Amino acid sequence: MKLGELLAIIRRDELDDESQPYLWSNAALIEYAEDAENEACRRASLLRDATTPAICRITLVAGTSEYDLDPRVIRLRRVRLTGNSTPLVPVTTAQLDEEHPGWEDETGEPSCYLTDWETGEIRVVPTPTAVGTLELQVVRLPLVALNDMEDTPEIHARFHRDLRHWIVKRAFSVLDSERQDKDRAKDAESRFALAFGDPLSARTEEWNARNLPSTHRDGSE
Known part of the structure; x- marks a missing residue:
């Protein structure tokens, strides 16, 4: 329409x-x-997207671990290096500190990643020693x-048609x-929530971004 x-x-x-x-x-x-x-x-x-180059492809540079995510990315569903069948594992800083002390200084082929949704960056671990390409499967905003x-x-x-509820909410x-x-604004907002779900706070959206997309090492969700 x-x-x-x-x-x-x-x-x-x-x-x-x-x-x-x-x-x-x-x-x-x-x-x-x-x-x-x-x-x-x-x-x-x-x-969901896995093919748009500007959003779903990141070129890795030797010696660089942090890269910008496209601002339209809501969360990552899967991350892998081109040529590898095993996806990178999503981790947190706390996990790395506990399980791999000194991880920030490690170099080699990346095997895991963490995200910073305040800065809009993804960090691969260990820091790559060669060029490569990250292939992302993402949930995103419209292009x-x-x-x-x-x-x-x-x-x-x-x-x-369900978008009309939010438009009406804004109008009133x-x-x-x-x-x-x-x-009428409140009623329209309730109808929008029935169609698309409840509103997400910034904290909830960040938690979802860190925790919902995780794939297992075999690539399954």
């Missing part, structure tokens, strides 16, 4: 705002739609922001006496 079609349905069925001048501009509703798709992806892990009526949300078409949350309706 194109964004223009979705917004037309919302203006007719939810906002009673079909006549110009609109109470809510197209630009505002498009902004809310972009926010809705991102929020849905964060809550429900709707977009392209919604900014035009002809755009189509990247998430599966069966979820497009405007600090304006003519447009604000706290009860």
Whole structure:
């Protein structure tokens, strides 16, 4: 469904705002739609990717252990070196300190990784001694922001209509006496949660990023 079609349905069925001048501009509703798709992806892990080079490929450099993750990555599902069938094992700093004292100074072929979601980095351990490529399987945000009526949300078409709940929530949350309706905003937010799950705090999202994606050494989840 194109964004223009979705917004037309919302203006007719939810906002009673079909006549110009609109109470809510197209630009505002498009902004809310972009926010809705991102929020849905964060809550429900709707977009998985293992092929987009800019997001799923990292070139390793000898002597360098830390690399930037694309900011659209929500969490990692699997990490492996090209040519190796065994994926790298996700670990924490505490694990490494306990099990491998001095790990920060080790060099060789990476066998595990840890993430820092504050800096948006991945660190491979041990520090590589040769060039290579990390292949990532990720959960991510949309590749392209919604900014035009002809755009189509990247998430599966069966979820497009459910985005309207967040758009309506945002629309009725405007600090304006003519447009604000706290009860309808709250109801729309509840319907969005039924479709995509409850909101995640930053702390919960970071915990999920560190703990949910783990694959075993044989690559299974």
